Amino acid sequence: MTPVGQGLPRTSRLLRPADFARVYRRRASAASGPLVLYAAARLDGDGDARVGLSVSRRIGNAVVRNRWKRRLREAVRMIRPRLPAAVDYIVVVRGGLPPRGAEGARQVEATIVQLAERVTGRPGFADKRPASPSPRPRRRGAGR
RNA sequence: GGAGCGGAUCGGGCGAUCGCUGGCCGCGGUGACGCGGCGGGAGGAAAGUCCGGGCUCCGCAGGGCAGGGUGGUGGGUAACGCCCACCGGCCGUGAGGUCAGGGAAAGUGCAGCAGAAAGCAAACCGCCGUCGGGUUCGCCCGGCGGUAAGGGUGAAACGGUGAGGUAAGAGCUCACCAGCAGGCCGGGUGACCGGCCUGGCUCGGCAAACCCCACCCGGAGCAAGGCCAAGCAGGAAGGUGUCCGUUCGGCAACGAGCGGCUCGGGGCGGCCCGCCCCGGUACUCCUUUCGGGUAGGCUGCUGGAGGCCGCGGGCAACCGCGGUCGUAGAGAAAUGGUCGCCAGCCGUCCGGCUCCUCGCGGGCCGGGCGGAGACAGAACCCGGCUUACAGAUCCGCUCCAGCU
RNA sequence: UGGGGAAUGGUGUAAUGGUAGCACGACUGGCUCUGAACCAGUUAGUCUAGGUUCGAAUCCUAGUUCCCCAG
Numbered sequence: 361m362t363p364v365g366q367g368l369p370r371t372s373r374l375l376r377p378a379d380f381a382r383v384y385r386r387r388a389s390a391a392s393g394p395l396v397l398y399a400a401a402r403l404d405g406d407g408d409a410r411v412g413l414s415v416s417r418r419i420g421n422a423v424v425r426n427r428w429k430r431r432l433r434e435a436v437r438m439i440r441p442r443l444p445a446a447v448d449y450i451v452v453v454r455g456g457l458p459p460r461g462a463e464g465a466r467q468v469e470a471t472i473v474q475l476a477e478r479v480t481g482r483p484g485f486a487d488k489r490p491a492s493p494s495p496r497p498r499r500r501g502a503g504r
Numbered sequence: 505g506g507a508g509c510g511g512a513u514c515g516g517g518c519g520a521u522c523g524c525u526g527g528c529c530g531c532g533g534u535g536a537c538g539c540g541g542c543g544g545g546a547g548g549a550a551a552g553u554c555c556g557g558g559c560u561c562c563g564c565a566g567g568g569c570a571g572g573g574u575g576g577u578g579g580g581u582a583a584c585g586c587c588c589a590c591c592g593g594c595c596g597u598g599a600g601g602u603c604a605g606g607g608a609a610a611g612u613g614c615a616g617c618a619g620a621a622a623g624c625a626a627a628c629c630g631c632c633g634u635c636g637g638g639u640u641c642g643c644c645c646g647g648c649g650g651u652a653a654g655g656g657u658g659a660a661a662c663g664g665u666g667a668g669g670u671a672a673g674a675g676c677u678c679a680c681c682a683g684c685a686g687g688c689c690g691g692g693u694g695a696c697c698g699g700c701c702u703g704g705c706u707c708g709g710c711a712a713a714c715c716c717c718a719c720c721c722g723g724a725g726c727a728a729g730g731c732c733a734a735g736c737a738g739g740a741a742g743g744u745g746u747c748c749g750u751u752c753g754g755c756a757a758c759g760a761g762c763g764g765c766u767c768g769g770g771g772c773g774g775c776c777c778g779c780c781c782c783g784g785u786a787c788u789c790c791u792u793u794c795g796g797g798u799a800g801g802c803u804g805c806u807g808g809a810g811g812c813c814g815c816g817g818g819c820a821a822c823c824g825c826g827g828u829c830g831u832a833g834a835g836a837a838a839u840g841g842u843c844g845c846c847a848g849c850c851g852u853c854c855g856g857c858u859c860c861u862c863g864c865g866g867g868c869c870g871g872g873c874g875g876a877g878a879c880a881g882a883a884c885c886c887g888g889c890u891u892a893c894a895g896a897u898c899c900g901c902u903c904c905a906g907c908u
Numbered sequence: 909u910g911g912g913g914a915a916u917g918g919u920g921u922a923a924u925g926g927u928a929g930c931a932c933g934a935c936u937g938g939c940u941c942u943g944a945a946c947c948a949g950u951u952a953g954u955c956u957a958g959g960u961u962c963g964a965a966u967c968c969u970a971g972u973u974c975c976c977c978a979g
Contacts, residue, residue, distance in 0.1 A: 375836060376799095421881090422881050423879095426840095429837095431840095437522090
């Protein structure tokens with residue numbers, strides 16, 4: 361039967377562009393198969409793990425993209441207590457169709473947990489600064 | 505029984521459990537919010553964004569030109585490029601299907617190659633006449649003229665058959681047929697149909713080529729638009745009458761109001777007309793260009809040309825009246841995950857029945873095993889069109905064969 | 909979500925409705941002791957499906973793919 365997990369309220373998810381930009385700028389990622397996982401420590405330093413999803417239009421039509429997001433939300437709902445806390449994650453889909461059935465669901469869950477442990481276990485991950493402080497792109501025009 | 509045509513409907517069902525979302529009620533909390541309960545939560549195409557409308561803003565939405573669209577007729581509709589009925593052409597034995605289906609005797613233009621000639625007609629071969637020369641007396645060569653019956657080319661060559669006629673021929677003449685133009689009569693709201701008479705004998709194709717004619721169209725789009733919060737330096741550069749009349753205030757300089765003329769800037773989708781706004785000298789208002797900031801929240805946001813049933817009108821599309829139902833509102837974007845049972849589909853195997861053109865053929869029923877479960881996800885809302893789609897059901901009709 | 913644009917050999921690009929060219933590339937041969945350069949030849953295309961037309965890359969309709977813009 362279904363293992364009892366917990367809910368996935370919106371407060372435990374990354375929804376705003378600013379949050380996404382912060383995690384991407386940390387440039388800490390790991391990849392396996394169709395998934396890429398980005399991670400960055402939360403600014404307040406405590407609280408649960410939060411997760412954002414990114415499924416681009418290149419993956420497929422709206423039905424395929426929705427299938428991926430539902431599969432990923434369900435996986436995150438099940439495994440969120442097992443993820444390192446006080447960290448924001450982003451799961452990016454690289455391509456392909458989502459694995460189907462209970463077998464596929466367990467596969468996705470295992471992949472996410474494994475990637476999260478790999479990223480957060482690296483030395484120096486706890487630093488708040490971006491790993492390689494690349495200069496922000498200049499917006500100003502060439503001259504006045 | 506076989507082959508086929510047209511139309512309509514559905515597009516899995518039930519249950520358990522864990523979640524997401526917004527509505528109502530209750531409790532807690534200053535509040536953001538949290539907890540509990542109840543009842544909701546994707547489609548026939550939600551898709552493509554090809555048309556048409558509603559709605560919102562562009563201060564108002566006027567005329568002409570330009571531009572775009574539509575194109576048999578009559579209806580339906582809020583409107584349409586949609587739908588219905590009818591007319592005409594083409595296809596099919598038929599049920600039916602299909603057509604951007606106005607104008608080529610308003611004008612301009614196009615037709616490669618082939619062919620003598622591609623649109624005012626025209627003579628390459630051929631046929632005929634005549635003149636001159638030659639001759640093996642069959643005829644041959646050359647000049648001039650007549651001729652569209654025959655040849656071959658092409659998508660297309662100025663009507664078809666027969667008779668008369670002629671040197672040879674030809675609508676040159678005649679009869680019938682096809683086609684064109686004009687007139688009259690009858691039917692139909694009309695497209696058009698039927699008939700009669702006359703004419704000249706023929707006057708081609710392409711307008712999804714320019715164009716002409718008739719009708720229609722202002723532009724953008726819910727990221728429209730409105731409100732709040734936060735933030736950015738009350739940013740930089742440029743722009744235009746020192747007009748006239750009059751009233752009031754003032755000693756005056758001058759200031760304010762009204763009217764007129766003209767000028768400048770800007771706006772009304774492009775241009776013109778026309779209209780409107782601002783400007784009378786200004787660091788402050790207006791306006792143009794450049795630059796800077798924001799990426800948060802609320803609203804618009806779901807009840808509408810709405811669905812179903814009945815009655816009436818209409819061939820129909822559709823319309824009217826009455827009753828009844830309550831039916832998604834997310835916001836990086838919910839409507840899902842797992843499991844069980846049933847129904848249906850495909851493949852294969854087994855058993856039974858049945859039809860024969862007897863072939864491990866087709867159909868029906870039952871069972872075992874395995875597999876698949878389509879196309880596709882609301883984003884302001886409707887009416888259409890187009891495209892995609894596993895499978896299932898129903899209705900009407902046609903042709904062929906057999907039996908009664 | 910809304911709006912706009914494009915598609916021609918492997919690549920970049922031409923073509924008043926009348927045989928689809930050009931350059932680079934690839935392949936083959938020649939020249940050379942070998943290679944490059946050079947010379948000759950070959951390969952291969954109008955995004956797809958219908959329609960208009962005697963004839964369509966071009967005109968019309970529907971679809972596919974890609975690109976750009978917008979609070």
